[in-house]
Every structure is written in C-alpha cells, then in structure tokens.
Amino acid sequence: MRILEAAGVWKVYETGLIRVEAVRGADLAVEAGELVAVMGPSGSGKTTLLSILGAMLSPTRGTVLVEGTDLSRLDPGELSTLRRRRIGFVFQAFNLFPALTARQNVELGLKLRGWPAEDVGEEALKSLDSVGLAQRADFLPADMSGGEKQRVSIARALAGGPRFILADEPTGALDARNGKAVMDLLSRRAREAGAAVVVVTHDSRIAAFMDRVVHMEDGRLTLGEAGRVS
Numbered sequence: 001m002r003i004l005e006a007a008g009v010w011k012v013y014e015t016g017l018i019r020v021e022a023v024r025g026a027d028l029a030v031e032a033g034e035l036v037a038v039m040g041p042s043g044s045g046k047t048t049l050l051s052i053l054g055a056m057l058s059p060t061r062g063t064v065l066v067e068g069t070d071l072s073r074l075d076p077g078e079l080s081t082l083r084r085r086r087i088g089f090v091f092q093a094f095n096l097f098p099a100l101t102a103r104q105n106v107e108l109g110l111k112l113r114g115w116p117a118e119d120v121g122e123e124a125l126k127s128l129d130s131v132g133l134a135q136r137a138d139f140l141p142a143d144m145s146g147g148e149k150q151r152v153s154i155a156r157a158l159a160g161g162p163r164f165i166l167a168d169e170p171t172g173a174l175d176a177r178n179g180k181a182v183m184d185l186l187s188r189r190a191r192e193a194g195a196a197v198v199v200v201t202h203d204s205r206i207a208a209f210m211d212r213v214v215h216m217e218d219g220r221l222t223l224g225e226a227g228r229v230s
C-alpha cells in the first residue's frame with residue numbers, strides 16, 4: 001500500500017525582497033514498510049520538503065497524497081487532525097514543551113492522537129523505554145542532555161504507532177550506539193508494523209538501514225537505488 005505520493009512539489013519562500021526556491025519539483029512515493037533516507041547539504045531543502053510531506057507546510061505547487069488523501073483538499077482543521085492522528089514527526093529541533101516532563105510530553109502527543117486518557121500513561125512509558133529513557137520519565141527537558149531530549153522527541157513521535165513516520169536528523173545529537181538503537185527502532189516500525197519511514201540524515205552509515213536513499217541538492221531530489229547511495 002502506498003502511504004505517501006508526492007508529485008511536482010515546489011516551495012518558494014518570499015520574505016521581503018528575498019525569494020528562495022527551497023524545493024524545486026520533488027517527486028517521491030513511499031510504500032508501507034519502506035524506509036527512505038533523504039541526504040543532502042545544509043540548506044538544500046530537506047526540512048522544507050519533510051514539513052510539506054508531514055502536512056505542516058503547504059507547497060507553492062504540486063500535490064501530496066497521504067494514504068490516498070490529497071492534502072490540498074483538506075481544510076485547516078482536517079489537516080491538523082490528519083497530522084496529529086496519522087503522522088509521527090521527529091523535529092530537527094526536538095520541539096519539546098519545556099514545562100512538561102519527558103513522560104508528559106509523550107502523553108500529550110498521544111492525547112492529540114486521540115488516545116483515551118486512561119491509556120496514555122502506560123503507552124508513554126513504553127515508548128520512553130523503547131528509546132532507553134524509562135528512568136528519565138519525570139525529568140524536564142532542561143534537566144536532560146541533548147541526546148536524551150532527542151530521544152524523548154522520538155518517543156513522542158513513535159508513541160501510538162503512526163503509519164507514516166517522518167524524522168528530521170533523528171540521530172544528529174546521538175552517539176553511535178544510541179544512533180544505531182534509534183535506527184533499529186525505526187526499521188522495526190517499518191518491517192514489523194508496516195510503517196512508511198522517511199529519515200533526513202547527514203550520516204552515510206544510516207544508509208545501510210534503508211531501502212532507498214534519495215539525494216537533495218539545491219531543492220531538487222534525485223532518486224537513488226535500493227540500498228545504495230546515489
């Protein structure tokens with residue numbers, strides 16, 4: 001089953017006199033159970049593209065279908081429901097709520113996903129445990145290391161088992177061992193739970209975990225072959 005189908009996606013940012021063509025005609029399709037890496041230099045448009053695929057930013061042109069739903073046909077309320085319920089997004093900058101503990105951050109994600117209040121506590125702990133952070137559940141973000149915060153943001157994105165997972169440099173703040181653990185977790189979501197996973201990364205070792213690696217340069221995507229860096 002095709003989870004994502006994006007065609008001809010363009011994004012032009014216009015701020016004052018400056019015009020940036022951040023994404024220039026990207027096409028990408030991802031099936032259930034598939035892991036895709038997006039690699040490319042800083043400023044090439046990776047976060048912009050991921051935000052569009054994750055229904056957080058609308059493209060200037062082009063279409064994005066998530067599980068067959070054309071995002072351009074949804075009103076803002078419907079878009080936000082789709083985003084909260086069906087998509088797990090790991091932000092490059094973590095985006096944790098500073099006044100909430102690790103556990104509360106993950107619980108909030110589950111509540112937004114529509115989980116009943118009585119179930120979120122247990123699921124949140126399970127998700128924190130899957131990134132090795134059960135013992136940090138009651139810590140505030142300010143009291144955690146960068147890598148721990150990154151793992152909380154991953155636990156929040158993966159809690160509740162979304163079928164479409166987008167992760168923006170999810171191992172950027174992690175050491176090799178934790179980075180591998182996170183990639184194992186993401187590949188299990190694809191292999192065992194049938195999620196479609198798109199990961200932006202600068203780390204070529206991560207390519208080894210992927211079915212496909214696509215390259216982004218100057219807003220353009222070039223498709224790679226299975227398991228190979230193109």
Ligand SMILES: Nc1ncnc2c1ncn2[C@@H]1O[C@H](COP(=O)(O)OP(=O)(O)OP(=O)(O)O)[C@@H](O)[C@H]1O
Pocket residue numbers: 013014015020021022040041042043044045046047048049092
């Ligand atoms: N909100 C915005 N308004 C104007 N320009 C923007 C905005 N967001 C990003 N850009 C520009 O668009 C281009 C692509 O940015 P983007 O964040 O998508 O790159 P990236 O590939 O994720 O880079 P990095 O690897 O550093 O995270 C950059 O030139 C950036 O300056």
Ligand SMILES: [Mg+2]
Pocket residue numbers: 046047048092168
């Ligand atoms: Mg980025």
